[in-house]
Amino acid sequence: MNQAKRIALLIDTATSWGQGLIEGIASFARDHERNWLFSIEPRGKYDRMLLPPTWRGSGVIARLTHADLANQLISLKIPAVNVSWYSLGASVIPRCTCDEQAAGKLAADYLLGQGYRQFAYCGSTLRTNYHDRFGEAFRSALANRGRECRSFQPEPAEFAQLDSEAQLRRLSDWLVELPRPLAVLAFDDIQGRQITEACAQAGLLVPQDIAVLGGEHDQLSSRISSPELSGIDQDPLEVGYHAAEMLDQLLRGEPLKQFNQMLPPRRVVARRSTDKIALPDDMLSMAVRYIREHAGENFQIEDLLAEVPISRRAMELGFRKHLGRSPREEIRRARIERAVQLLCDTDWPVTRIASACGFDRPELLTRAFRRELDTTPSKFRKRGGRPAHTQSECDA
Structure with missing residues (x-):
């Protein structure tokens, strides 16, 4: 029997995205009869993850969201694959994730297909030092169709210092000044649910006044949003499966077929937050x-x-x-x-x-x-x- 390999999964377990990644990784190991032992702990989406100093293992699949983790993996010279939209350590650590530019274009195509002609984008208020290619792709796809896109992009550190009620007031003040009917794309479902709550506080109806689309599809966030939140299925099962395949190639000393693998999003999961045809006729x-x-x-x-x-x-x-x-x-x-x-x-x-x-x-x-x-x-x-x-x- 092949000796077991310890694989660290530095991935959050609190979202559908993280859970799907882990399922995809486990599916690859099962399908290919790899004797992998997974090191994993319950983690939130924005937990700051690092390998424990005493950890000894064979490989890592991680959401690289801060430089300390990237530097740790590089210094340890351990086989690793990044599944984040951050491109930290890009010249050294291979990456497999959803194509953020394709996801942004999919969002634009979907909302245009709903008949909207006025748009806004709410970027992440929780990510520092992040180049938001997702939002750029959304705005670019709209511009190619002759449509403008307003943006809500406060400085993350400053916005994070506000309590939740103050954050909602900032969002509400922004939303009430925008023309309607309006379609808003949020960076993720955390931002999307915050927008639906801000709309409720401002007396704005979703989707009658403002349609809200989340940049990912998290089942819990979608269900507890009022109304239920539409989102982009970034196909985490497929991303996890291919990330595990890349790590397996590294562990076996094989050259990677692709150093950076960008996989297309799967679909828009339509819920009530975008259930409106916004044509003028x-x-x-x-x-x-x-x-x-x-x-x-x-x-x-x-x-x-x-x-x-x-x-x-x-x-x-x-x-x-x-x-x-x-x-x-x-x-x-x-x-x-x-x-x-x-x-x-x-x-x-x-x-x-x-x-x-x-x-x-x-x-x-x-x-x-x-x-x-x-x-x-x-x-x-x-x-x-x-x-x-x-x-x-x-x-x-």
């Missing part, structure tokens, strides 16, 4: 709402026109002007989004999912996935740690 909003509510049905444009009192020409022009796509493209987009949700949240076979998303045949769903997402339904599902169902032969 009520008939267009009604049409989009009808499409999304009936995405599981095999309806045609004629069926849509029978339900919404608008001409085909006006609908075509309105969709292209405000959403940048045709009604038919919006229908396909809504069906794919529903398929993504079912692939993530159920163990239904692809044949059943195709039928539940308005596709006559499973092959049509597979074709749509290849065109829009550059993958197949089964490969997409497997990416998140859920094995493909045996009945999804249409992906072959």
Whole structure:
């Protein structure tokens, strides 16, 4: 039997992101029959982590969020992989994490698709010395579509000195001065939940006045937010799995296939905090709402026109002007989004999912996935740690 290797996981256990990372790491070790013994302790997201001075082990997977930890790992010359958005020790310590720029673009595309034309970004108020590429990518994607984005970015050390009520007042004062309807992207779900609370204190309705999207999807933060908070699924299971694969290569003395591996976010998990179609025309909003509510049905444009009192020409022009796509493209987009949700949240076979998303045949769903997402339904599902169902032969 191979000698056990001790692997330190310097990762928080208090968020869905951290828990998903750890699950992904454990999945790799199990799938590849690695005899790894994990050193791990209960930790909060912003706990300052270091290896204990007396720790002796084989490798480390860590959220490198401060220079002391990076310097410790470099000085110990221990195989390590960074799973943080911080790029500390970037020339020495390989990194595997969610692509923050892709996540920022996904957020912009989603909120634009909801019909919003006014935007704001709330960066992290808890991270010092951090280059926020996520927020930059969000603003850049909006600018490419001719949209401005306001920002709330107080100095983290100064903001941290305020008590929670004073912080909420600062946020509330900022929010009430912004135009509405407005879509706000928060750096993470901690900031997102703080924004929904600040809206409540300021008498602003979510999502009627302000839609709020979290930059990650943390199940607890989402559920205790009022209303429930939408967020970006950064695919921590996949990140953890690939980070473990990279560490395994280091432990075996193999060259890394990629020194910096940036994995795409998986999806937007839509909850009530963004459940609003913010188009300026009520008939267009009604049409989009009808499409999304009936995405599981095999309806045609004629069926849509029978339900919404608008001409085909006006609908075509309105969709292209405000959403940048045709009604038919919006229908396909809504069906794919529903398929993504079912692939993530159920163990239904692809044949059943195709039928539940308005596709006559499973092959049509597979074709749509290849065109829009550059993958197949089964490969997409497997990416998140859920094995493909045996009945999804249409992906072959």
